[in-house]
Amino acid sequence: xxxxxxIIGGGAAGLAxxxxxxxxxxxxxxxxxGAMLGGILGQCIHHGFGLEVYKEELTGPEFANKLIQECxxxxxxxxxxxxxxxxxxxxxxxxLLSSIKDGLYHIEAKKVILTTGxxxxxxxxxxxxxxxxxxIMPAGSAQRYLNMEGYLVGKNIFILGSGDIGLIMARRMxxxxxxxxxxxxxxxxxxxxxxxxxxxxxxxxIPLYLSHTVTKIExxxxxxxITINEVDQNYQPIIGTxxxxxVDTLLLSIGLIPDVKLFNHLKFDKHPITKSAIVNQHxxxxxxxxYVCGNALHVHDLVDWVVIESKHCGSQAKMNLIHNQNDTLHxxxxxxxxxxxxxxxxxxxxxEYSETIELKFRSTKKITEGTLEIIQHDRVIYSKKMKHVVPxxxxxxxxxxxxxxxxxxILVSMKEVCS
Amino acid sequence: xxxxxxxxxxxxCQISITNDLSISGNQCKRGEIYARQEMTDPRRMITTTxxxxxxxxxxxxxxxxxxxxxxxxxxxxxxxxxxxxxxxxKIGDIIVKDILNTGVDIIATKEINI
Numbered sequence: 001x002x003x004x005x006x007i008i009g010g011g012a013a014g015l016a017x018x019x020x021x022x023x024x025x026x027x028x029x030x031x032x033x034g035a036m037l038g039g040i041l042g043q044c045i046h047h048g049f050g051l052e053v054y055k056e057e058l059t060g061p062e063f064a065n066k067l068i069q070e071c072x073x074x075x076x077x078x079x080x081x082x083x084x085x086x087x088x089x090x091x092x093x094x095x096l097l098s099s100i101k102d103g104l105y106h107i108e109a110k111k112v113i114l115t116t117g118x119x120x121x122x123x124x125x126x127x128x129x130x131x132x133x134x135x136i137m138p139a140g141s142a143q144r145y146l147n148m149e150g151y152l153v154g155k156n157i158f159i160l161g162s163g164d165i166g167l168i169m170a171r172r173m174x175x176x177x178x179x180x181x182x183x184x185x186x187x188x189x190x191x192x193x194x195x196x197x198x199x200x201x202x203x204x205x206i207p208l209y210l211s212h213t214v215t216k217i218e219x220x221x222x223x224x225x226i227t228i229n230e231v232d233q234n235y236q237p238i239i240g241t242x243x244x245x246x247v248d249t250l251l252l253s254i255g256l257i258p259d260v261k262l263f264n265h266l267k268f269d270k271h272p273i274t275k276s277a278i279v280n281q282h283x284x285x286x287x288x289x290x291y292v293c294g295n296a297l298h299v300h301d302l303v304d305w306v307v308i309e310s311k312h313c314g315s316q317a318k319m320n321l322i323h324n325q326n327d328t329l330h331x332x333x334x335x336x337x338x339x340x341x342x343x344x345x346x347x348x349x350x351x352e353y354s355e356t357i358e359l360k361f362r363s364t365k366k367i368t369e370g371t372l373e374i375i376q377h378d379r380v381i382y383s384k385k386m387k388h389v390v391p392x393x394x395x396x397x398x399x400x401x402x403x404x405x406x407x408x409x410i411l412v413s414m415k416e417v418c419s
Numbered sequence: 420x421x422x423x424x425x426x427x428x429x430x431x432c433q434i435s436i437t438n439d440l441s442i443s444g445n446q447c448k449r450g451e452i453y454a455r456q457e458m459t460d461p462r463r464m465i466t467t468t469x470x471x472x473x474x475x476x477x478x479x480x481x482x483x484x485x486x487x488x489x490x491x492x493x494x495x496x497x498x499x500x501x502x503x504x505x506x507x508x509k510i511g512d513i514i515v516k517d518i519l520n521t522g523v524d525i526i527a528t529k530e531i532n533i
Contacts, residue, residue, distance in 0.1 A: 045467070045468060046466050047464050047466055047482055059466055059480065146468075147468055148478060150468065150470065175492070175493075176467075176496075194424060198423070202424065203463070203489070
């Protein structure tokens, strides 16, 4: 079987990439390992999605349904219950698939878009000392058990990590009859949206312990008790600040990692911070014709941003196919400097059709008032005043392509304005 | 006197509001409206899931079409948790009309074919 564009992953990013790449003359296929399209949106039953893309507030399942309907209307082909075993790059991509219905088979693709999403960090990632009982799991897994299968995983809950999934699950478990004793975060600030802190914690008087972490886990069969400590500036527990909680469940909301390590034959250049592919402004990786977008590229705050990015990625893959852009293009680096944690894209390619470049970034700390500067040849080529920049919220600017010169990297830096 | 964090925008102003509704700490008009609403008639959207008899979809996700008074949240949930969905449902179908006389409907956010 030969295809022009194959999209791996049928969640929000995959569906949006397919819509962006859609052209009646192109042969496309979405490969989804689950039994349904829509990905993680199916278990995100809370509302707050869609304001950017659909201009209305939707729940996760409703948002997924809109994307799925759009794909159905365009008759974009997809396969379910099918997982990718390996991808090899030769003249084109050779993809090895395994499906419940059709067994093991190969397809060939000119372009591949990876929209495989991300996975949750587990207890092993942060080395919490203590026993190894039942009752400790990532918050997203608990969300799936509760919202899809109908199982409440515990009655007395503590949550480590105050990212949005942790906050949303604190409310969700409370509404379903569990008691959430508290949420702790090792950082001095929460990584969740303000709205979620108010509506998920404050509304139900759930305490938030900032600069705290779990230091002890006790329980033989099932979790019985946890201990938290305040941490110092080096994130080391301060002795004497112990608090204990009698809980049967510890949910972990301690970060998400792009899920792109599946393929032995496909080694692209990776970025140490995003832990995913280094891409250019078209979301193309160091392997020509392989694109990465959505949470598989970097973890987004909002599914709306995933959809916007992935539509763009899909349309670029299509453009590239139509323009038959096969030469290796000249590239320059995009380098994060002061107070910037990472920037997407990490590279800018000099092609004939780019007009503006969207730069997305996160700051390393809270900046009340600042100026974003883009610097080339020690000269500021673009600047923008920004207010209330926090690490939890991704920011973006559009840089006109003609402002960039071919012969030096560009630096992205945030200057704090002292008030 | 009550202190609340404004959720209208990412700034997250700490707004103080007294019992006679004098407001301080907000940086914009929208914050004032938010604080007044929170003080006089706080409301929230509810989303939850209902039990179904389908093996492939054991839960039906639902939402309120408008926010309900905050103090009615648990009462609404109690009622919803006693229900079992036995028929096919489409997105947008009304599952409960005017729940607990709040004027708010409970709406399906997922399609289920039993």
